Each structure stands twice: as C-alpha cells, then as structure tokens.
C-alpha cells in the first residue's frame with residue numbers, strides 16, 4: 001500500500017511552529033515510505049480564512065523545503081462533493097434534519113451544566129420529519145450503542161463509548177458543511193492512509209471514525225502528536241516569543257536549523273541531536289513519537305542555528321544572508337564577494353541577522369567608532385603604527401590576505417612592537433569595532449580605498465584626542 005499523508009491547515013494566521021512540526025512529521029513519513037504528501041487548505045470558515053494566511057503557509061512550507069506532491073486542495077472548492085455525501089447520509093437515514101431553536105439548545109446546555117454533565121444534543125429531532133425547505137441543520141446520527149476504538153500510532157489504544165458522543169452538526173443552517181464531515185470526505189477521497197495531526201483533534205477522531213463507518217469507507221491510521229509547551233509549561237503561544245515560521249526566517253535562522261529543531265520536538269533517536277534531512281527521512285518513524293508534551297527551548301534552537309551556520313557551505317550561507325544585507329540597505333553585489341564574507345564570519349554569528357550586522361563594514365563605512373574600542377586602541381601611541389601602516393598599504397599592490405598580513409608583521413618588526421599593537425588599532429580603524437575576522441581577510445575584503453580612507457579617519461580621531469589631552 002502506498003503511504004499517503006496530508007497537512008491540512010486552516011488558513012486563519014501564519015504557519016506556526018506547531019503546524020510546521022505536524023507538516024514535517026507528515027512529510028517525513030511520506031518520504032520515508034516513498035509515498036505522497038498532500039496539502040489541503042481547510043478554508044471553510046469563510047470569516048476567518050484569508051488569502052494572506054494561505055500565502056504565509058505556502059511560503060513557510062517552501063522555506064522549510066516541505067514540498068507537497070499534490071495540492072493545495074481548497075475545501076471551499078469542494079462543497080458540491082460534501083453536499084453529495086451529506087445527502088447520501090440523509091437518504092440512508094444516517095443523518096437527519098434538525099430545527100431545534102437556539103433557546104431549546106441553550107436550555108439543554110444549561111440543564112446539563114447544572115447537573116454537572118457534558119452538554120450534548122438529546123436527539124430530539126431524530127424521529128421528526130422536517131421540511132427540507134424550512135430552515136434547519138443536518139446532524140449525523142451517531143450510533144447509540146457500543147464503543148469507538150482505534151490504535152493511535154502515538155497514543156496507543158483509544159476507546160470511547162458512543163454514548164459520550166452526540167449527534168454532531170454536519171451541515172449548518174446556511175448550507176455549509178462542518179469540519180468533522182469535510183475532513184472525513186477529504187481524507188477518504190484523497191486516499192489518505194495516515195492522518196498525522198495535533199492532539200487537539202483527538203476528541204474529533206471517534207466522531208470522524210463513525211462517519212467513515214457510516215459511509216462504509218476504509219479507515220486511515222491515526223497519529224496524534226503531543227502538544228508543544230513554552231518554557232513555562234503552558235501551551236506554546238506568542239507570549240513565549242516567535243511562533244511563526246517566517247518570523248524565524250526574518251530573525252536569521254536557517255531552515256535546516258529549524259527543521260532539525262522541530263524534528264526533535266517529541267521525537268528522538270538515541271541521544272543524537274543533529275540530523276540532516278536525509279537522516280531524518282531514514283530514521284524517523286511516527287511510532288517513535290513521544291506521548292508526552294515537549295517544550296520549546298530557544299537556546300537549543302540558537303545552538304543548532306550556530307552549528308549550521310558554521311558547518312554549511314559558505315555559498316549556501318551567502319544566499320540566505322543576502323536578503324538580510326539588503327534589509328540593512330546594503331547591496332552585496334557592490335563590494336566584496338558575499339561568499340568570502342560568509343566564510344570569514346561563520347564562526348562569529350548565531351543568526352544571519354547578526355552576521356549581516358557584523359558584516360556591514362565590508363560594504364560601507366561604519367557610522368562611528370565603538371567608543372570603548374576606540375578609547376582603548378586609538379590612543380596617541382597608535383598614531384605611529386597607523387601612519388606607517390597607511391603608508392605601506394598605500395604603496396601595496398598585491399591586495400591578498402597573505403601579503404597584507406606580512407605587511408602588518410613587517411611594520412610591527414620595524415617599530416619593535418608586538419603584532420597586536422599594530423593589528424588592533426588597525427582593526428578598530430578599519431572595522432570601527434574591536435572584533436572582526438583575522439586582520440588579513442578583513443583588510444583584503446574591505447579593499448584598499450576604504451582601508452586608507454578609514455585609517456585617515458582614525459588618525460583624525462587620534463589627533464583630536466591629542467589636541468584635547
């Protein structure tokens with residue numbers, strides 16, 4: 001049997017990390033088994049669904065590389081099919097019309113609450129013959145006896161008595177079908193073999209199973225993923241920081257870091273922390289997902305991000321870094337090769353936003369010196385080494401890191417100074433700060449004209465200091 005999984009988001013907001021993890025697990029399961037991964041947009045809630053949200057979901061999935069093989073299918077385009085199924089259920093007596101007024105339903109609910117019982121519809125209209133032309137809803141005739149049971153791939157056996165379930169509305173009075181009906185029709189029509197979703201849906205599953213059975217359709221397997229908690233133990237939400245996948249992109253995370261992070265939320269393979277996508281596909285199994293909730297840990301995500309920044313091909317990093325440079329108003333084609341910049345900075349940044357910030361000086365003059373660095377390094381004693389460096393750099397023709405490094409060493413030897421006494425003032429002059437990659441690559445990538453210009457500026461700064469001293 002070919003495995004078919006799906007991701008079925010409701011487009012009422014951005015793609016959040018919980019949804020992305022559901023999508024990842026469904027995608028991995030399909031990929032592992034050489035099956036298909038279907039994307040379905042559950043947009044039947046016309047008031048809350050938006051086109052922007054659909055775009056945000058597609059964008060997030062694309063960024064993460066969770067390619068779908070089929071879809072996106074939109075539920076709003078399938079109303080005729082849902083109605084066909086609802087009409088079949090009506091014809092076969094497996095559903096019925098109900099015209100109970102709101103006041104009656106409210107009274108039922110209040111009575112149940114007062115006697116501390118779960119509110120449920122009492123089946124009042126089950127035997128009544130209601131005019132199809134008059135306002136009504138359609139309810140599913142849930143079996144009254146027996147139990148519904150299924151073997152959840154994560155939770156194990158789940159069993160519930162039919163008496164606990166009431167006759168749920170499958171078509172509203174405005175004619176629109178409801179979630180539990182549309183999901184069943186779609187999972188059947190789309191040939192879904194494994195329904196992998198958040199455990200907030202686990203109470204819906206027995207109701208859906210009853211609809212599958214009423215239609216005499218084969219049941220898929222179900223896997224309900226445990227929820228994701230914030231660091232304070234409550235369900236992960238905006239309060240805990242970024243929850244939107246695209247916000248992580250904006251904050252300079254690599255998609256592979258977020259994927260690696262997400263796969264470990266509720267799943268493990270021994271104590272391994274790092275997984276390439278191929279490894280995830282090979283090792284992942286939905287049956288190994290934990291039953292217990294998992295907690296979101298931003299530090300670990302940062303650690304993974306730093307790891308992938310360090311270990312990835314600088315060309316890949318440069319591609320992802322480019323838009324972050326753009327956000328700082330820098331066009332990375334006007335200046336040193338961004339790949340070389342990424343290579344020089346790979347050990348120095350936790351995020352691409354940080355990498356862009358500490359790399360801006362390669363492309364444009366810094367606005368002002370970092371005060372502490374300037375006070376410490378651009379002192380009168382630094383004037384002579386800087387002047388000498390300026391002279392030698394101005395005369396230098398071969399602008400390679402190696403040659404430039406040798407030059408700094410020569411100047412230090414001539415002045416009988418330690419290398420650092422020349423290199424550090426030079427670094428602050430050229431970078432504006434005390435931290436940068438090696439002086440060789442720093443000078444090389446900043447380029448001759450900018451190096452000279454910035455050394456002049458540092459010399460002016462020193463001169464001002466001398467004048468006011």
Ligand code: GLU
Nearest residue numbers: 008009010042183197201
């Ligand atoms: N549309 C539902 C949601 O976004 C998911 C339905 C499902 O996976 O069965 O929560």
